Amino acid sequence: MTSLNVTVVDKAKDTEVAFDAKSDQPVLLSIRSVVGSPIPVGCKGGGCGVCKVRVLEGNFSAKRMSKAHISEQDLEENVVLACRIIPETDLKVEILAETPEEDKS
Amino acid sequence: MKKGVMRPGHVQIRVLDLDEAVKHYADLMGLIEMDRDDQGRVYLKGWTEVDKFSVVLREADEAGMDFMAFKVADEATLDSLAQDLRDYGLELTELPAGDLKDCGRRIQFTAPTGHHFELFATKEQTGKWGVSNRNPEAWPRDAKGMKATRFDHCLLYGDDIDGVLDIFTNVLGFQLVEQVVEPDGNKIAIFMACSMKEHDIAFIRQPMKDKFHHASFFLESWEDVLKAGDLLSMTDTPIDIGPTRHGLTHGTTIYFFDPSGNRCEVFSGGDYTYPDHPVITWDAEQLGKAIFYHDRELNERFLTVVT
Ligand code: FES
Ligand SMILES: [Fe+2]
Numbered sequence: 001m002t003s004l005n006v007t008v009v010d011k012a013k014d015t016e017v018a019f020d021a022k023s024d025q026p027v028l029l030s031i032r033s034v035v036g037s038p039i040p041v042g043c044k045g046g047g048c049g050v051c052k053v054r055v056l057e058g059n060f061s062a063k064r065m066s067k068a069h070i071s072e073q074d075l076e077e078n079v080v081l082a083c084r085i086i087p088e089t090d091l092k093v094e095i096l097a098e099t100p101e102e103d104k105s
Numbered sequence: 106m107k108k109g110v111m112r113p114g115h116v117q118i119r120v121l122d123l124d125e126a127v128k129h130y131a132d133l134m135g136l137i138e139m140d141r142d143d144q145g146r147v148y149l150k151g152w153t154e155v156d157k158f159s160v161v162l163r164e165a166d167e168a169g170m171d172f173m174a175f176k177v178a179d180e181a182t183l184d185s186l187a188q189d190l191r192d193y194g195l196e197l198t199e200l201p202a203g204d205l206k207d208c209g210r211r212i213q214f215t216a217p218t219g220h221h222f223e224l225f226a227t228k229e230q231t232g233k234w235g236v237s238n239r240n241p242e243a244w245p246r247d248a249k250g251m252k253a254t255r256f257d258h259c260l261l262y263g264d265d266i267d268g269v270l271d272i273f274t275n276v277l278g279f280q281l282v283e284q285v286v287e288p289d290g291n292k293i294a295i296f297m298a299c300s301m302k303e304h305d306i307a308f309i310r311q312p313m314k315d316k317f318h319h320a321s322f323f324l325e326s327w328e329d330v331l332k333a334g335d336l337l338s339m340t341d342t343p344i345d346i347g348p349t350r351h352g353l354t355h356g357t358t359i360y361f362f363d364p365s366g367n368r369c370e371v372f373s374g375g376d377y378t379y380p381d382h383p384v385i386t387w388d389a390e391q392l393g394k395a396i397f398y399h400d401r402e403l404n405e406r407f408l409t410v411v412t
């Protein structure tokens with residue numbers, strides 16, 4: 001296990017926040033901050049779509065993500081769920097949090 | 106008026122990884138794995154349940170609920186309820202006996218909220234797990250984890266809950282037990298029972314179709330709910346909220362997530378219902394207290410995180 005750096009870009013708030021992420025678990029689960037997570041947190045299981053991000057830089061592997069929220073095309077565009085991607089390098093991600101209306105199912 | 110619907114029979118839940126899900130529902134929650142079928146589905150139940158299974162896990166590429174079923178008194182009741190549903194204007198699908206292992210034929214319909222429900226009358230009865238029908242001991246000594254005793258109810262999110270209320274009360278004989286209403290009388294939550302419980306099925310109005318908020322399992326005591334919370338921490342399982350108390354139903358509860366993001370609840374206690382009980386009403390402005398009696402406000406996830 002190594003420690004990697006994840007930078008979260010929030011265009012709505014015009015902020016960039018970085019945190020340390022472990023290389024052996026999904027990005028969202030590395031966030032243990034008591035002051036709140038820079039990425040919206042939902043079910044932590046790839047089911048609800050709340051933690052949707054676009055990976056702008058870096059490599060990752062992914063556990064299965066609900067296709068109700070991540071389509072084939074999303075995957076090609078590096079749009080993923082932060083609770084299901086495991087970083088292989090430092091990452092830069094942009095928040096794309098879904099509103100319930102955008103649900104693809 | 107009762108129409109012969111007895112109780113929740115089963116729920117089929119979609120999971121993204123079957124092995125992780127079985128660990129969650131069996132090892133952590135203490136459901137008993139009863140069988141598997143050639144489609145790879147896993148059948149489980151709480152130890153107090155007499156029918157063979159009440160939870161079916163199906164691996165799929167999205168999370169959520171496939172369907173929830175109610176058990177009716179007998180095959181003749183199943184036929185008459187099917188006719189009533191047809192007369193109401195619903196299209197029915199009949200699934201043959203054996204489509205779910207050791208379950209009789211099932212009548213399926215789609216509710217106005219997009220959820221799939223089914224009725225059945227026959228399922229193999231294997232009896233309570235680990236205790237006999239003759240001179241039974243109090244509980245099985247080898248139940249695991251939270252030792253969930255039974256599948257109790259589901260809470261679902263959808264748009265046309267008035268349509269659902271009409272079908273469940275007027276066609277299927279459920280009783281509206283509790284509701285949350287806006288000042289103009291618009292219902293935003295309905296809790297309905299086919300039994301003496303406070304709810305066997307509940308809906309919250311949200312502008313979406315066919316969404317699954319949680320499946321709930323009964324525990325014997327508040328201390329069991331507390332210890333369920335301990336087990337969630339010990340296993341680093343995401344907790345949504347609790348242990349706390351609901352205003353609606355007054356049950357003590359904890360919400361958490363399975364490894365595919367489906368919400369689960371274990372709870373104890375709660376009010377009871379007789380057919381002559383008036384409907385309990387919560388005002389929409391008190392929704393926070395109605396859902397989480399102590400916090401008196403909804404957590405952000407309550408309305409937004411569903412599968
Ligand atoms: S938190 Fe629900 S999909 Fe990531
Ligand atoms: Fe519940």
